[in-house]
Structures are given as C-alpha cells and as structure tokens.
Amino acid sequence: MEIQVNQPLDRLNTFGLGARAPFLARPTDADQVRSALAFARERAMSVLVLGGGSNIVLAHDPEGLVLRPSMTGxxxxxxxxxxxxxxxxxxxxxxxxxxxxxxxxxxxxxxxxxxxxxxxxxxxxxxxxxxxxxxxxxxxxxxxxxxxxxxxxxxxxxxxxxxxxxxxxxxxxxxxxxxxxxxxxxxxxxxxxxxxxxxxxxxxxxxxxxxxxxxxxxxxxxxxxLPDPSVVGNCGSFFSNPVVDADTYARLLASHPGLTAHPQENGGFKLAAAWLIDRCGLKGTRRGPVGIHPDHALVLVNYGGATGRDVLALADAVRDAVEHRFGVTLQIEPRVV
Ligand SMILES: Cc1cc2nc3c(=O)[nH]c(=O)nc-3n(C[C@H](O)[C@H](O)[C@H](O)COP(=O)(O)OP(=O)(O)OC[C@H]3O[C@@H](n4cnc5c(N)ncnc54)[C@H](O)[C@@H]3O)c2cc1C
Incomplete structure (x- = not known):
C-alpha cells in the first residue's frame, strides 16, 4: 500500500480549496485499508476519510493520514x-x-x-x-x-x-x-x-x-x-435550512410577509436559508477569491485560489447578516475540517 507524502488536496475537493495532506493513501480493497490504518496507528496519527470531497470544507491542512477510499466494482x-x-x-x-x-x-x-x-x-x-x-x-x-x-x-x-x-x-x-x-x-x-x-x-x-x-x-x-463544481468550485448548499418554533415563525412572518417556510411534524417551521440570505442582499457578493453565486444564494463559490479561511470568513459574514436581520442562526451544512 503506497502512502504518498505532502500531497495537494485541491483536486480532491469540489470547492478546490488548497490544503495539503501530510500523508495520503488511496486503498483499492479492504486489506489495503487495513494496511493504511496500521500505518497511521503505528505513528499515532489521526485519520481523515475523504471521498469525493463534495461535502467538506478544508479550512486547514488535515493532520495525519488522509484516506481516499478507491475501491471500485x-x-x-x-x-x-x-x-x-x-x-x-x-x-x-x-x-x-x-x-x-x-x-x-x-x-x-x-x-x-x-x-x-x-x-x-x-x-x-x-x-x-x-x-x-x-x-x-x-x-x-x-x-x-x-x-x-x-x-x-x-x-x-x-x-x-x-x-x-x-x-x-x-x-x-x-x-x-x-x-x-x-x-x-x-x-x-x-x-x-x-x-x-x-x-x-x-x-x-x-x-x-x-x-x-x-x-x-x-x-x-x-x-x-446548482452550479457545476467542475466549472466553479463549490460544495452545494452551504447552509442548512433552519427550523424555528411557531412563535418565532409568526413573528418573522409579521415583519417579512414573503417568508418561505415548510411546517414540520414537531410544530416548528423550516425556513428557506436561501431566501434569508437573498433578502440580506448578499446574492452575488464577492470577497476576493470567494463569493456567493449570483443565481444561488445558498452556494458559496471559489473563483480561484481560495483557502478554507476565505470561505469561512465569508460564511461568518453571511451568518452575521442573517442573524442581525432575522434573529436566525444559520448552520454550515458541509463538514469543516
Ligand atoms: C453541487 C452539489 C450538489 C449536491 N447535492 C446534494 C443533494 O442533492 N443531496 C445530498 O444529500 N447531498 C448533496 N450534496 C452533498 C454531497 O454530494 C454528498 O454529501 C455526498 O455524499 C458527499 O460525497 P463525497 O464522496 O464527496 O464525501 P466527502 O465530502 O469526501 O465526505 C463527506 C463526509 O463523509 C465521510 N466519508 C466519505 N467517504 C467515506 C467512507 N468511504 N467511509 C466513511 N466515511 C466517509 C467524510 O469523512 C466526511 O465526513 C451536493 C454537493 C454538491 C457539491
């Protein structure tokens, strides 16, 4: 099982973020997975399993072994x-x-x-x-x-x-x-x-x-x-749709009549995060190499050369704006590493 050292990960995540893996293994069967895991265990390394990297934000270089399952069949x-x-x-x-x-x-x-x-x-x-x-x-x-x-x-x-x-x-x-x-x-x-x-x-x-x-x-x-990640780096919907209680929903609806929401079984209401972001006037915003897609308020994009820190700084600005205007806290949907 070949373990590669100091490998770039920008092509292994759909956001195209430029992190590096100290060690990278691409096992093609379960025995190779075990060998790679033994390599990490012997060196007391942590292990990050990275698939297509389409639901992950690489905010930092991962520590230890990045394991990219490559079994086909x-x-x-x-x-x-x-x-x-x-x-x-x-x-x-x-x-x-x-x-x-x-x-x-x-x-x-x-x-x-x-x-x-x-x-x-x-x-x-x-x-x-x-x-x-x-x-x-x-x-x-x-x-x-x-x-x-x-x-x-x-x-x-x-x-x-x-x-x-x-x-x-x-x-x-x-x-x-x-x-x-x-x-x-x-x-x-x-x-x-x-x-x-x-x-x-x-x-x-x-x-x-x-x-x-x-x-x-x-x-x-x-x-x-949805924008194609092979054209512009992104990881799909960046924020989950927030669920609020009925009182909060009624209060928001009174001041924002166009509010989009779906009733939930528990009596709460799921709000459309895209609508909230759009109403803050953020669609199409650009901050250096990152931005919010001009047509998709829920999709943060990498226009080229962005780091995970650029993405998280923009995400913080979006969350602050939505919180300030609606009093609703957005949660990031992909995994942040
Ligand atoms: C444009 C776009 C559209 C999307 N649309 C949808 C959609 O409609 N519905 C939807 O549900 N999702 C959607 N997603 C999210 C994403 O496609 C899914 O979450 C997908 O399953 C992630 O696969 P991945 O291989 O890229 O996983 P990664 O992003 O590499 O990893 C995601 C998580 O799974 C873990 N993981 C990965 N592989 C393994 C493994 N073999 N064993 C154990 N853990 C593992 C990772 O450690 C990480 O925690 C979209 C993403 C994009 C970019």
Missing part, C-alpha cells in the same frame, strides 16, 4: 424482481446511478447527479426529490479505524434520518465504509410528485415516463439549479 449478488447490488465505496455516485439505469435496475433515478462517492452516500443519507439512500440500502461493509476489524451494518442499524446516520452521530469517524449493498428493483416505482419533476417531464414532452425519463428530468432540473 459493481456486482449483482442476488437477482430477481428485487436485486442486491454490491458496489465499492470509491465508485463515483453519478456514474453508478447512470450505470444502474442502463442495466434496467431501478430505484436510484431521483438521486441522479449528486456528486461524491458511493462510500460517502450513507454518511449523510443522501437524498433528493423525495428519495433518500436509506430507501435502497440493504447493508454496509466497513472497517474500523481503531482496530482494522470488519463489520457489516444492516441498514436497520444505521439510524438513518434526514441527512443523518449513525456515521454522523455515535459512530462518527470510527469506520471506513468499503462497500454498499443496494436493493434495487427490476420493476419501476416512479416518484414524480416531488419538486418540479412532473412539470419538467411535461416540458420534455413525455406523457408516460419511465425511470430513465425521470432521471433525465432530475438531471435537467439540477443543472438549472
């Missing part, structure tokens, strides 16, 4: 109307979804074009357009960072929630996910009721859509909504 374990598909953690999620659709394996169409690796998908239970990974996950194969032992996590043990899982909570930073087993179907079960999918299908002139049409609609909507 797609293998049907069980075939029938339901299909169990094992995929390596290093598989690119977008390529994987497109490949399943070409095989006539349905289920992931609404999750098209989400950046990142398969191995990271369970960490925040990726979701889009009314579908989340948990709907199609059977099990996870992982290696424990501290000991190198293997463990299977059945989906029921992953405590999946909205953009949440055991890997962000109790088991955070304890495991390298090396493979997923997905449960897909040979029969389509289309979910077109979320967002503007139906409208987009209509625009495409498709009256009786199949799963590939739904995937195409999702891709078209996403391309029109």
């Amino acid at each position: 797609r293998c049907v374990l069980e075939d029938g109307d339901d299909v169990l598909l094992r995929v390596g953690a290093g598989e690119d999620w977008t390529d994987l979804v497109a490949w399943t659709l070409r095989q006539g394996l349905w289920g992931l169409e609404n999750l098209s074009l989400i950046p990142g690796t398969a191995g990271a998908a369970p960490v925040q239970n990726i979701g889009a357009y009314g579908v989340e990974l948990a709907d199609h996950l059977h099990a996870i194969e992982a290696v424990e960072i501290a000991s190198g032992r293997s463990r299977i996590f059945p989906a029921a043990e992953c405590a999946f929630g909205y953009r949440d899982s055991i890997f962000k909570q109790a088991e955070r930073d304890r495991w390298v996910i090396v493979a997923l087993v997905l449960r897909l179907s040979r029969s389509p079960h289309l979910r077109t009721g979320y967002g503007t999918i139906r409208q987009e299908l209509e625009t495409m002139g498709i009256a009786s859509p199949g799963p590939i049409d739904v995937a195409q609609a999702v891709i078209r909507i996403r391309r029109s909504k």
Whole structure:
C-alpha cells in the first residue's frame, strides 16, 4: 500500500480549496485499508476519510493520514424482481446511478447527479426529490479505524434520518465504509410528485415516463439549479435550512410577509436559508477569491485560489447578516475540517 507524502488536496475537493495532506493513501480493497490504518496507528496519527470531497470544507491542512477510499466494482449478488447490488465505496455516485439505469435496475433515478462517492452516500443519507439512500440500502461493509476489524451494518442499524446516520452521530469517524449493498428493483416505482419533476417531464414532452425519463428530468432540473463544481468550485448548499418554533415563525412572518417556510411534524417551521440570505442582499457578493453565486444564494463559490479561511470568513459574514436581520442562526451544512 503506497502512502504518498505532502500531497495537494485541491483536486480532491469540489470547492478546490488548497490544503495539503501530510500523508495520503488511496486503498483499492479492504486489506489495503487495513494496511493504511496500521500505518497511521503505528505513528499515532489521526485519520481523515475523504471521498469525493463534495461535502467538506478544508479550512486547514488535515493532520495525519488522509484516506481516499478507491475501491471500485459493481456486482449483482442476488437477482430477481428485487436485486442486491454490491458496489465499492470509491465508485463515483453519478456514474453508478447512470450505470444502474442502463442495466434496467431501478430505484436510484431521483438521486441522479449528486456528486461524491458511493462510500460517502450513507454518511449523510443522501437524498433528493423525495428519495433518500436509506430507501435502497440493504447493508454496509466497513472497517474500523481503531482496530482494522470488519463489520457489516444492516441498514436497520444505521439510524438513518434526514441527512443523518449513525456515521454522523455515535459512530462518527470510527469506520471506513468499503462497500454498499443496494436493493434495487427490476420493476419501476416512479416518484414524480416531488419538486418540479412532473412539470419538467411535461416540458420534455413525455406523457408516460419511465425511470430513465425521470432521471433525465432530475438531471435537467439540477443543472438549472446548482452550479457545476467542475466549472466553479463549490460544495452545494452551504447552509442548512433552519427550523424555528411557531412563535418565532409568526413573528418573522409579521415583519417579512414573503417568508418561505415548510411546517414540520414537531410544530416548528423550516425556513428557506436561501431566501434569508437573498433578502440580506448578499446574492452575488464577492470577497476576493470567494463569493456567493449570483443565481444561488445558498452556494458559496471559489473563483480561484481560495483557502478554507476565505470561505469561512465569508460564511461568518453571511451568518452575521442573517442573524442581525432575522434573529436566525444559520448552520454550515458541509463538514469543516
Ligand atoms: C453541487 C452539489 C450538489 C449536491 N447535492 C446534494 C443533494 O442533492 N443531496 C445530498 O444529500 N447531498 C448533496 N450534496 C452533498 C454531497 O454530494 C454528498 O454529501 C455526498 O455524499 C458527499 O460525497 P463525497 O464522496 O464527496 O464525501 P466527502 O465530502 O469526501 O465526505 C463527506 C463526509 O463523509 C465521510 N466519508 C466519505 N467517504 C467515506 C467512507 N468511504 N467511509 C466513511 N466515511 C466517509 C467524510 O469523512 C466526511 O465526513 C451536493 C454537493 C454538491 C457539491
């Protein structure tokens, strides 16, 4: 297992932030993961697992070993109307979804074009357009960072929630996910009721859509909504939508009649962070190499050569402005390292 020294990470995160890894390993199977972990353990180093770097802000150079899971492979374990598909953690999620659709394996169409690796998908239970990974996950194969032992996590043990899982909570930073087993179907079960999918299908002139049409609609909507990280560095939505209690919502609505909000099961209201930022007049703001995208108030961008500190300074300014105007505190969605 080759361990590289003092490696640039700017091409390994979609923000394009210029951090360096003291040590970098790209294991291609579980044994190589164990070797890399043993290397770190013998030197009492910390380990950062870095997938596609699309949900991470590298504010500092990581310490210790950066481990980039690079296991590939797609293998049907069980075939029938339901299909169990094992995929390596290093598989690119977008390529994987497109490949399943070409095989006539349905289920992931609404999750098209989400950046990142398969191995990271369970960490925040990726979701889009009314579908989340948990709907199609059977099990996870992982290696424990501290000991190198293997463990299977059945989906029921992953405590999946909205953009949440055991890997962000109790088991955070304890495991390298090396493979997923997905449960897909040979029969389509289309979910077109979320967002503007139906409208987009209509625009495409498709009256009786199949799963590939739904995937195409999702891709078209996403391309029109979010900037492509390969064109301008970003990590998608930078702030989570804040949830406030009913009294706060009523108070805000009285002074800001256009306020956008979705009622929650617990009686609270989820506010649109993009709306709050936009109303502070920040869309399109630029501060040196970083800025807020001119069309997407929730997306911070790197126009070239930005550091994580530049990004966090802009994020602080945004949070201060929203707090000052609305009394609402925004939380950063990606992981800050
Ligand atoms: C333009 C854009 C659009 C996006 N749209 C969506 C969306 O619609 N829905 C959505 O849910 N997300 C979205 N995201 C966020 C992102 O795509 C997902 O969170 C994705 O799963 C991150 O994958 P990654 O491989 O890049 O993970 P990274 O950013 O590298 O890592 C994220 C976290 O997972 C951990 N991790 C990564 N790989 C492993 C592994 N193999 N084992 C253990 N831990 C691991 C890391 O340590 C880190 O804590 C978007 C991001 C961008 C840039």
